[in-house]
Amino acid sequence: MRWLYAFSLLLIASALAxxxxxxxxxxxxxxxAPAFSMVDQNGERLTSDRLQGQITLYTFTYTRCTAPCxxxxxxxxxIQRRLAEEPLSTPVSLxxxxxxxxxxxxxxxxxxxxRVGAERGRWYIATTSDESLLxxxxxxxxxxxxxxxxxxxxxxxxxxxxxxxxxxxxxxxxYQTEVPTVERILRHLRVLDEEVRNSHGVARxxxxxxxxxxxxxx
Amino acid sequence: xxxxxxxxxxxxxxxxxxxWGWWRFAPYSFHGMVxxxxxxxxxxxxxxxxxxxxxxxxxxxxVLLYFGYTFCPDVCPATLANLAQALHQxxxxxxxxxxxxxxxDPERDTPExxxxxxxxxxxxxxxxxxxxxDIARIASLYGIFYEKxxxxxxxxxLVTHTASVRVIDPEGRLKLIWPFGATPDEIAQxxxxxxxx
Numbered sequence: 028m029r030w031l032y033a034f035s036l037l038l039i040a041s042a043l044a045x046x047x048x049x050x051x052x053x054x055x056x057x058x059x060a061p062a063f064s065m066v067d068q069n070g071e072r073l074t075s076d077r078l079q080g081q082i083t084l085y086t087f088t089y090t091r092c093t094a095p096c097x098x099x100x101x102x103x104x105x106i107q108r109r110l111a112e113e114p115l116s117t118p119v120s121l122x123x124x125x126x127x128x129x130x131x132x133x134x135x136x137x138x139x140x141x142r143v144g145a146e147r148g149r150w151y152i153a154t155t156s157d158e159s160l161l162x163x164x165x166x167x168x169x170x171x172x173x174x175x176x177x178x179x180x181x182x183x184x185x186x187x188x189x190x191x192x193x194x195x196x197x198x199x200x201x202y203q204t205e206v207p208t209v210e211r212i213l214r215h216l217r218v219l220d221e222e223v224r225n226s227h228g229v230a231r232x233x234x235x236x237x238x239x240x241x242x243x244x245x
Numbered sequence: 246x247x248x249x250x251x252x253x254x255x256x257x258x259x260x261x262x263x264x265w266g267w268w269r270f271a272p273y274s275f276h277g278m279v280x281x282x283x284x285x286x287x288x289x290x291x292x293x294x295x296x297x298x299x300x301x302x303x304x305x306x307x308v309l310l311y312f313g314y315t316f317c318p319d320v321c322p323a324t325l326a327n328l329a330q331a332l333h334q335x336x337x338x339x340x341x342x343x344x345x346x347x348x349x350d351p352e353r354d355t356p357e358x359x360x361x362x363x364x365x366x367x368x369x370x371x372x373x374x375x376x377x378x379d380i381a382r383i384a385s386l387y388g389i390f391y392e393k394x395x396x397x398x399x400x401x402x403l404v405t406h407t408a409s410v411r412v413i414d415p416e417g418r419l420k421l422i423w424p425f426g427a428t429p430d431e432i433a434q435x436x437x438x439x440x441x442x
Contacts, residue, residue, distance in 0.1 A: 055282060056280045058419065059411075062384060063390070064390070064392065074392075159378075164385060195280075195388075235275075238279070
């Protein structure tokens, strides 16, 4: 009888310890990212299908976003630089989606990409001329607000969105209110990379338990 | 003697509680990606062979949502056959599951055509088609990428598309995604687990 009580206590203690000490941390699976087909700065098609299996960090902006407009490019540049210095096992892509396709043609995007130092094959700057589809992708799919103003500028939510290789949103970062966002994103990229590397066999069970116990990285 | 019975009864209850707790709360490893805090799945209305059908019509059931097309040479028939086999395996539980296939080739797939196509796999399956723009929007929101691919021959073109299955729970929230290739056994196991919750 004693061993049974001991076993029960051990079971409860193990579950509590897992929840409290969180030996494994994960990022929540929030919702599906939208599927899309756009054109990038090189005039090539960029599709959500092509980014499957990679970790992708999205942000939303437009090339005419200059002060006081808060542009995410400085942060993207820093993330691109840090990823080059400390590469992850899983490929990581950066995608800036422009919600100003009337002005941001592929030529404009190319010039812009050169100015911000977007590496080919790493950082895509893309849009689509189908504005209705763009609204579906950004507004309904990524749940990011943007609205043109009368002067041609845009009002928009300053946000980064982290998507895993399955096309599932795993993190959202409001870069005007969350400081320091770059460090947090890089930390989360490493957490996601760890999960991807341990997504097979027994390790996967442990990671699924971490999801079950909501052991989410801060 | 009395103490012996008490100990036996205590042990019996404890084992029962542990077994129930394990059955109810043990981490279950799904054969796909599970959403721990699922969000509402986007509702939509499209046309079946019997008229308009909305996702929200199926509250109270698990909906297995698949995007494909009737000209699909291999991936779609394989997936639909696996789903049909899995439903067969879960027996009466299948009454609480609805398979819906949305066409990613609405130009060729009329509601009648896709309805007849899915019925070949299981008479309970529902096939939906509709306005190409509506379908493009719905597919995008469900993370389904598709595009035409020109091929030689009578078909003219094929449609490359995301082949995973989305599972919507009875409250209308996206719960699980099965990759292409999930076997009938794996699908049936996951459904049995979900249905006993």
